[in-house]
Amino acid sequence: MRLLAVLLFGLLLTAPVAAQNAPEPDPFVASTYLNAINVRSGPGETFAAVTSLGKGIPVRIVERNRVGTWLHIQRDDGAGGLILDGWVVGGYLDLADNLRYSELPVNDSLPDADPSSQNSQSMKLLYAVPVMPFISPAMHDLFLKGLQMGNRSNAVTKVGDSLVANEYYLQLMNRPDNNLGHYDFLAETIAYFGASAAQPSAAARVGLSTAVIFDPMWADSTRCEAGETALDCEYRLKMPGVALVMFGPNDVLHISPKAYYDGMEKIVQRSLEKGVIPVLFTFSYNPDSELWQEALAFNLSLVEIANQYQVPLVNLWAAARIIPDYGLDTDLVHLKNSGFEYLNFANGNEAFYGVAMQNLLAVRVLDEIRRGIIMTSLAG
Amino acid sequence: MRKLFLVMIALLLTACGGGSGNGDPAGAVQRYLQAKVSGDAEGVRSLLCAAMEADAEREAASFATVSGASIEGMTCARDGETDRVKCEGKIVATYGQEKTEFPLGTYSVVQEDGEWKWCGEAS
Numbered sequence: 001m002r003l004l005a006v007l008l009f010g011l012l013l014t015a016p017v018a019a020q021n022a023p024e025p026d027p028f029v030a031s032t033y034l035n036a037i038n039v040r041s042g043p044g045e046t047f048a049a050v051t052s053l054g055k056g057i058p059v060r061i062v063e064r065n066r067v068g069t070w071l072h073i074q075r076d077d078g079a080g081g082l083i084l085d086g087w088v089v090g091g092y093l094d095l096a097d098n099l100r101y102s103e104l105p106v107n108d109s110l111p112d113a114d115p116s117s118q119n120s121q122s123m124k125l126l127y128a129v130p131v132m133p134f135i136s137p138a139m140h141d142l143f144l145k146g147l148q149m150g151n152r153s154n155a156v157t158k159v160g161d162s163l164v165a166n167e168y169y170l171q172l173m174n175r176p177d178n179n180l181g182h183y184d185f186l187a188e189t190i191a192y193f194g195a196s197a198a199q200p201s202a203a204a205r206v207g208l209s210t211a212v213i214f215d216p217m218w219a220d221s222t223r224c225e226a227g228e229t230a231l232d233c234e235y236r237l238k239m240p241g242v243a244l245v246m247f248g249p250n251d252v253l254h255i256s257p258k259a260y261y262d263g264m265e266k267i268v269q270r271s272l273e274k275g276v277i278p279v280l281f282t283f284s285y286n287p288d289s290e291l292w293q294e295a296l297a298f299n300l301s302l303v304e305i306a307n308q309y310q311v312p313l314v315n316l317w318a319a320a321r322i323i324p325d326y327g328l329d330t331d332l333v334h335l336k337n338s339g340f341e342y343l344n345f346a347n348g349n350e351a352f353y354g355v356a357m358q359n360l361l362a363v364r365v366l367d368e369i370r371r372g373i374i375m376t377s378l379a380g
Numbered sequence: 381m382r383k384l385f386l387v388m389i390a391l392l393l394t395a396c397g398g399g400s401g402n403g404d405p406a407g408a409v410q411r412y413l414q415a416k417v418s419g420d421a422e423g424v425r426s427l428l429c430a431a432m433e434a435d436a437e438r439e440a441a442s443f444a445t446v447s448g449a450s451i452e453g454m455t456c457a458r459d460g461e462t463d464r465v466k467c468e469g470k471i472v473a474t475y476g477q478e479k480t481e482f483p484l485g486t487y488s489v490v491q492e493d494g495e496w497k498w499c500g501e502a503s
Contacts, residue, residue, distance in 0.1 A: 161445075162475065206475040207446040211438045216501045217471075218442070221483050227503035254444045331476075 091348020146275025210263025327354025
């Protein structure tokens with residue numbers, strides 16, 4: 001009896017040790033928590049569905065797209081033959097806590113969409129734009145010019161209407177409780193830009209449009225000088241190296257595509273004069289809206305401007321197509337908040353909420369700029 | 381006697397009205413701001429200085445993206461004999477459920493063909 005007690009005691013003592021020694025789950029194995037999800041031939045919803053994946057079936061993750069929103073999965077038959085091979089939305093999978101996207105190979109050879117699947121010429125053109133831009137060499141020169149003008153390399157600001165003025169967009173970057181989930185590689189970029197991103201922008205305001213951003217009456221009189229535009233005011237106050245610019249949902253209600261083009265071009269030109277890298281964002285819109293065609297035209301004008309001036313263009317419009325209601329809130333204009341008051345890239349939030357996707361793309365493009373331009377410029 | 385009294389009243393009203401017409405810089409600014417807030421393109425065009433003619437469309441559509449724009453507590457006065465008019469009060473408007481305000485400031489005026497015109501914010 002005494003021996004049994006000693007044995008039991010010994011087992012109790014060793015149990016936690018055994019648990020501690022249990023191997024970590026394989027980070028590259030996952031399954032979906034949804035009943036069934038489409039597996040596609042490429043990293044986007046315009047690629048053909050090749051099969052579906054049922055709930056709980058384990059698959060191996062072999063690579064990701066550049067943003068990190070789509071994962072390439074495979075499943076073999078145990079004898080080396082593939083029985084499943086394709087791409088799924090990462091947010092639809094239960095991913096192991098120890099999966100780090102920094103350790104997952106990136107496929108940057110496949111495009112983000114298959115434009116040939118679309119009937120509309122406008123949609124073909126918009127889908128042809130990568131979700132995450134490749135930063136042009138011209139931006140390297142612009143960044144150096146900005147530094148000479150006194151701009152701060154680690155300062156970022158935002159320019160736009162209520163979708164941009166939203167305090168849950170970008171301003172959360174400095175919070176200590178941010179949860180990056182599997183996007184571990186974004187931590188340094190968030191730390192680098194966080195303090196400046198937390199400051200509200202004088203160039204982001206409800207009701208602001210590409211036209212009135214040049215009307216000094218719309219500038220914040222408590223921070224801006226008399227006669228100064230909101231854009232000039234923000235650039236003077238923050239001296240940013242980068243500005244994330246998004247207009248559209250307001251403009252499309254009130255102005256023509258030509259006026260929108262002119263306004264956006266003026267914003268880009270002014271940013272270039274000030275040595276600020278303007279990162280343009282396409283905007284999500286409801287296809288059932290009467291103004292859908294106009295919204296497409298507005299977004300296409302951004303493609304034209306971005307090409308002309310070699311400035312980065314983030315294709316939020318395309319990225320948001322996988323999100324329920326295209327990432328829009330019940331008013332079908334504003335992007336939907338996830339409800340988290342900190343950046344939360346865990347649990348696939350970006351696949352369900354417009355603001356989560358907007359934040360992810362913003363941080364991702366800042367990461368591209370920091371690694372591709374800022375670090376190399378400062379090192380040189 | 382009654383006729384003379386009516387004539388005097390009419391003269392008095394005309395004199396007072398002159399204070400808010402284009403012959404008076406403060407009045408011109410007030411009328412300009414009213415036209416801008418109400419989206420009155422013709423009013424904006426007629427009270428905008430020639431140097432800002434290219435901005436007329438933008439000025440007239442400045443509050444198109446918000447609703448119910450109006451001016452509260454506006455009083456304007458010329459700053460001595462300068463070409464500046466200082467206004468108190470604010471423009472209020474709503475966007476969705478959110479109220480947004482634009483405090484009035486100090487504006488430049490110029491006289492063109494004998495008429496005072498609004499010419500942007502004074503720096």
